[in-house]
Amino acid sequence: MSGEFLDRFLKEYYAECEEHLVLIRRALLSLEDSVGRARPDAAVTEELFRSFHSIKGISAMVEHRESEMLAHEMESYLRAVREGHVRLATAGVETLIEGTRVLEQALAAHRTSHPQPDTAPVVSALQALIGDASSPGALTSPPDAETGATWKCLFTPSSALVARGVNVDVVRSRIRTHGEIVRAAPLIGEGGAIAFEFYFNGTPNAATLQEWAADGMACTALELAPAPGGAGLPADLPVRDREPAGLSSGHYVRVDLSRLDDLMRMIGDLVIMRARLVDALASVEAHVPSGAWRALQETTSGIERQLRELREGVMRVRLVPVGEIFRRMPFVVRDIARDTGRRVRVDVTGQETQIDKFLVERMMDPALHLVRNAIAHGIEGVDERIAAGKPPEGTLQLAASASGEVATIEIGDDGRGIDAERVIARARERGLAVPAVVDDAALLDLICAPGFSTREESDRTSGRGFGMAVVRRTVQDLGGSLRLWTEAGRGTRFTIQLPLTLAITDALLARVGPQTFAVPQAAVREVIEVEEAAVRRLEEGEVTAYRGMALPLVRLSTRLALESAGLARVHVFVIGNGAAAVGLVVDRIVGQREIVVRSTVDPLIRVSGVAGATDLGDGRVVLILDAAALALPGRGAATARAATA
Numbered sequence: 001m002s003g004e005f006l007d008r009f010l011k012e013y014y015a016e017c018e019e020h021l022v023l024i025r026r027a028l029l030s031l032e033d034s035v036g037r038a039r040p041d042a043a044v045t046e047e048l049f050r051s052f053h054s055i056k057g058i059s060a061m062v063e064h065r066e067s068e069m070l071a072h073e074m075e076s077y078l079r080a081v082r083e084g085h086v087r088l089a090t091a092g093v094e095t096l097i098e099g100t101r102v103l104e105q106a107l108a109a110h111r112t113s114h115p116q117p118d119t120a121p122v123v124s125a126l127q128a129l130i131g132d133a134s135s136p137g138a139l140t141s142p143p144d145a146e147t148g149a150t151w152k153c154l155f156t157p158s159s160a161l162v163a164r165g166v167n168v169d170v171v172r173s174r175i176r177t178h179g180e181i182v183r184a185a186p187l188i189g190e191g192g193a194i195a196f197e198f199y200f201n202g203t204p205n206a207a208t209l210q211e212w213a214a215d216g217m218a219c220t221a222l223e224l225a226p227a228p229g230g231a232g233l234p235a236d237l238p239v240r241d242r243e244p245a246g247l248s249s250g251h252y253v254r255v256d257l258s259r260l261d262d263l264m265r266m267i268g269d270l271v272i273m274r275a276r277l278v279d280a281l282a283s284v285e286a287h288v289p290s291g292a293w294r295a296l297q298e299t300t301s302g303i304e305r306q307l308r309e310l311r312e313g314v315m316r317v318r319l320v321p322v323g324e325i326f327r328r329m330p331f332v333v334r335d336i337a338r339d340t341g342r343r344v345r346v347d348v349t350g351q352e353t354q355i356d357k358f359l360v361e362r363m364m365d366p367a368l369h370l371v372r373n374a375i376a377h378g379i380e381g382v383d384e385r386i387a388a389g390k391p392p393e394g395t396l397q398l399a400a401s402a403s404g405e406v407a408t409i410e411i412g413d414d415g416r417g418i419d420a421e422r423v424i425a426r427a428r429e430r431g432l433a434v435p436a437v438v439d440d441a442a443l444l445d446l447i448c449a450p451g452f453s454t455r456e457e458s459d460r461t462s463g464r465g466f467g468m469a470v471v472r473r474t475v476q477d478l479g480g481s482l483r484l485w486t487e488a489g490r491g492t493r494f495t496i497q498l499p500l501t502l503a504i505t506d507a508l509l510a511r512v513g514p515q516t517f518a519v520p521q522a523a524v525r526e527v528i529e530v531e532e533a534a535v536r537r538l539e540e541g542e543v544t545a546y547r548g549m550a551l552p553l554v555r556l557s558t559r560l561a562l563e564s565a566g567l568a569r570v571h572v573f574v575i576g577n578g579a580a581a582v583g584l585v586v587d588r589i590v591g592q593r594e595i596v597v598r599s600t601v602d603p604l605i606r607v608s609g610v611a612g613a614t615d616l617g618d619g620r621v622v623l624i625l626d627a628a629a630l631a632l633p634g635r636g637a638a639t640a641r642a643a644t645a
Contacts, residue, residue, distance in 0.1 A: 010111075011256075012169065013062050017107050020051040024100055025327050027051070032093050040081060040088045048096075049078045055103070061168075061184050061196065066106045066116045073126040074099050080130050095125045097331065151179070153198040153212070153219040154187075166215045168196050174212065178202040257357055260318050267311050268504055268596035272615050274300075274307060275593070308594070311504055315356075319500070322400040322409065323351030324360050325367050332368060333396060336375045343382055343393040344375060350400035355407045355500055359478060363409070363498070366474045369467035370411040370494050371396065378415030378492050388489065390414070397493070405500050405522040412493030418486040423447060441580055444484040448472040479520065479611055481628040483580060499523075507595045507614075507624065510571065510586040513562040516622050517586075518595055518614055519573060523627045525581070526574040527589065532567075544583065546574070554631050555585045559609065575631040582631040597624060 027047045034040030056071035074096055080086040105117045155171045175181055179202015187195040199222075204212070209219050281296055288296065330346045337344040379385075379394035386392055399410040420443055427434050427446045435442050446452065450469040471494075475482045480498035499505060499522050507518040508527070528546065535544050535553065543550040553572065557564040565587040572583040595614040609630040610623050 010062060013058055013064075014107065014111055016058055017055055017067075020055050021100070021104060021107075022324070022327060023047060024051045025331065028093065028097055028100065029330050031088070031096070032090075034088055035090050035093060039084065042082075045078055045082050049075060049082065052078065057181060057184050061186055063186065064106070064110050066119050067103060067110070069123065070099060070103050070106065070119045073123050074103075077126045077130050086130060089129075092129050095122065095129060097334075098122055099126065101331075150201050150222055151199070151204070151219055152222055153200065153217055154195055155198070155217050156195045158216065161216050164215075171196065171215075171217060172198070174217075175200050175202070178204045178208065255317070257318075260314065263314055264318075264504070267307070267314060270307055271311070271504060271594055271596055274303060275616060277303075311594075315500070315504075318356050318358075319354035320357045320360055321351060322353045322355055322360065322407065323348075325364055325409075326351045326398050326400070328364070329367070329371050329396075329398060332371055333375065336372060340375065341381060342375060342379055344379055344396055345393050346396050346398065348398045351398075353400040353402050353407060355402070355498060359407075359498055362474060362478055363496070366471040366496075367409070367411065369471050371398075373467065374411065374413040374415065374492070378413040378417070380416050384416075388416075402500065405505065407498050407500050409496040409498070410493055411496075412485075412491060414491040417488045417490055417492055418443060418447070418484075419488070420486075427452070440484045440486060443486065444472075444482065448482075476626065476629055479523070479626065481523075481576070483576075504594060504596055507593060508573075508589055509591045509593060509616075509622070510556075510573075511565075511588045511590050512556045512560065512586050513564055515560070515562055516590065516616075516620070517556075518593075518622050518624045519584075519627050520597075520611070520624065521592070523575065524573045525577065528572050528574060528583075529569055530572050530583075530585075531569050544572075546581070546583070551581060551583045553583045553585050556625075556630065557585075557587075559630055573627055575627050584627055584631050595624070 027044050030044045031040065031048065034044065052071045052075040056068050056075060059065075059068040059071060077086070077092065077096070081088050081092070086092070099122045102117055102119055102122050106119065108114075109116050153171075153175060155168065157167060161167070172181065172184070175198055179200045182199045182201055184196065184198045187197055204219070212219060278300060281300065285293060326348050330348075333344050333346050336342075374396050379396070380388065380390070382392045385394065395414045397410065397412045397414075399412075401408050420438060423443060423446050424434055424438060427449070430449070430452065432446060432449055432452070434446070438446075448468045448471070452468070472482050475496055475498070478498055480496055483495040483497075484492070485495070486492040499520065506521040508521055508524065510517050510519055530544050535542050538550075542553040542555070544553060545551070551572075551574070555564070556562075567587055570585050570587060571589045572585050575582050575584055593616065595616075597612050598614060599612040609626050611626040612624045613621055614624055615621055
């Protein structure tokens with residue numbers, strides 16, 4: 001029982017530390033603007049101080065000494081800066097950034113039971129920055145009246161208290177309501193019994209103390225040692241905000257993502273059952289009186305509406321800001337720019353755009369690859385930029401937006417652009433097929449070839465070979481698409497389009513010969529109807545007129561080696577935008593339906609162009625097509641033919 005309790009407590013510890021680290025990363029970037037000022041930005045300094053203070057406290061509770069000591073030293077430095085004993089300098093910000101990085105490594109090592117990183121260099125650097133302004137008292141000294149605490153509270157958890165909803169988080173929240181926690185630590189008693197000791201500064205009244213005592217909280221008043229100058233508050237407590245805070249931690253519930261996955265699967269089963277109910281009702285319509293039939297229709301419509309609201313509600317719970325990806329990038333840019341001697345400014349927009357948490361986690365590494373590439377291959381050095389008539393400082397653009405059920409992430413730079421001739425020459429050296437006309441789409445195909453690179457030697461910033469292959473494969477595995485725009489002397493931009501969620505989506509059902517397929521609606525820009533007489537042969541392909549331009553056509557029957565119905569008029573899915581648009585030809589669109597996506601994860605049956613399968617509710621299982629992959633030119637039918645075998 002105690003082991004399960006500790007496991008849950010550690011999960012809460014890691015989650016809370018990550019929340020504080022997100023705030024720390026954002027605040028550190030703002031802190032640089034205060035370098036050299038006598039008084040740095042108070043709001044930013046306080047946010048950093050509170051976050052490090054909180055990490056120190058909860059790390060002490062789980063006895064993670066490395067994180068506790070490191071957070072304490074960074075907190076001490078910020079206190080010295082806040083109180084004016086030390087002037088904030090660039091070296092101080094650099095040390096805080098390095099300390100945050102080591103703190104992340106220490107937490108990751110603790111979570112995976114790996115050896116802890118060496119924190120001594122950062123601790124020594126922080127202590128050197130503080131100098132004589134360091135706060136008295138060692139962290140390892142036992143908490144007593146000298147800490148400035150006015151109360152000591154001992155909480156002993158039990159099964160009965162847990163059943164009533166009283167746990168260590170509730171206790172910590174109660175204490176924070178009436179004061180500020182100075183120190184907290186777990187205690188191990190006889191037989192492995194666990195208790196938690198809190199020292200806090202506050203003024204709980206008698207009624208509150210009596211209520212706490214009934215919930216296993218034994219509180220004792222301490223004698224407060226007066227500080228120099230008569231101040232009664234401890235020096236290491238953060239200043240309280242004058243304005244009321246926003247939502248407290250009690251307004252949030254941390255939920256394991258696997259539980260949301262289970263809930264989404266159950267909703268998916270309900271979607272399938274509703275489809276079966278609709279089909280079953282349609283088969284008995286002729287045998288039901290009209291009045292009763294209308295009542296059944298109203299009921300099924302209500303179920304459909306409420307089920308869609310339930311699905312959308314669960315999806316909203318899974319959505320997180322794409323800023324979780326972007327917030328790490330300025331630190332990466334900072335390090336690489338410093339190593340390469342470049343000057344780079346990061347321009348971030350749309351970081352509040354929300355996508356599925358799973359997508360955020362999977363896109364972290366691909367986004368990192370693209371950012372590294374922008375600096376290693378794109379943005380020029382200072383002298384080269386000045387010679388080209390550009391500002392000495394390059395710009396890296398990170399942008400995100402959402403439209404309908406599609407999220408778009410753009411990573412671009414104002415550098416030299418991709419050298420197409422060099423890419424083509426290297427592709428020919430490697431024996432890759434190079435088309436007669438190399439546009440941006442063809443250029444993307446070349447640089448995404450596995451192992452392709454224009455660099456003779458690899459370094460810590462390069463990666464536009466194997467890394468680009470990984471980027472494209474990851475995006476396609478997530479049901480998205482990757483596009484490229486580049487122009488010599490002006491820069492490069494990669495555009496990633498992803499579905500907002502992967503579990504349940506709206507799809508168009510299309511028929512090709514005897515087969516029915518599902519195409520996610522988010523991947524389709526437009527549906528048009530085309531007469532076969534309007535289709536023209538052009539070299540080895542087919543095109544048709546579309547909005548004043550020629551639209552290349554790809555026949556799904558050809559890609560899947562199926563017999564076409566040979567209709568005089570066919571339907572075409574328009575995939576992509578502008579000059580990159582491609583039409584995917586099917587015999588007929590037979591309907592629209594909400595489908596449950598069952599991805600194919602077994603590598604032995606995964607096929608390019610097939611995203612998964614779904615149950616239509618009538619017992620039929622149909623394939624879900626990756627329209628973007630099928631519309632790509634140059635892909636043979638061999639692999640796609642396996643999908644229908």
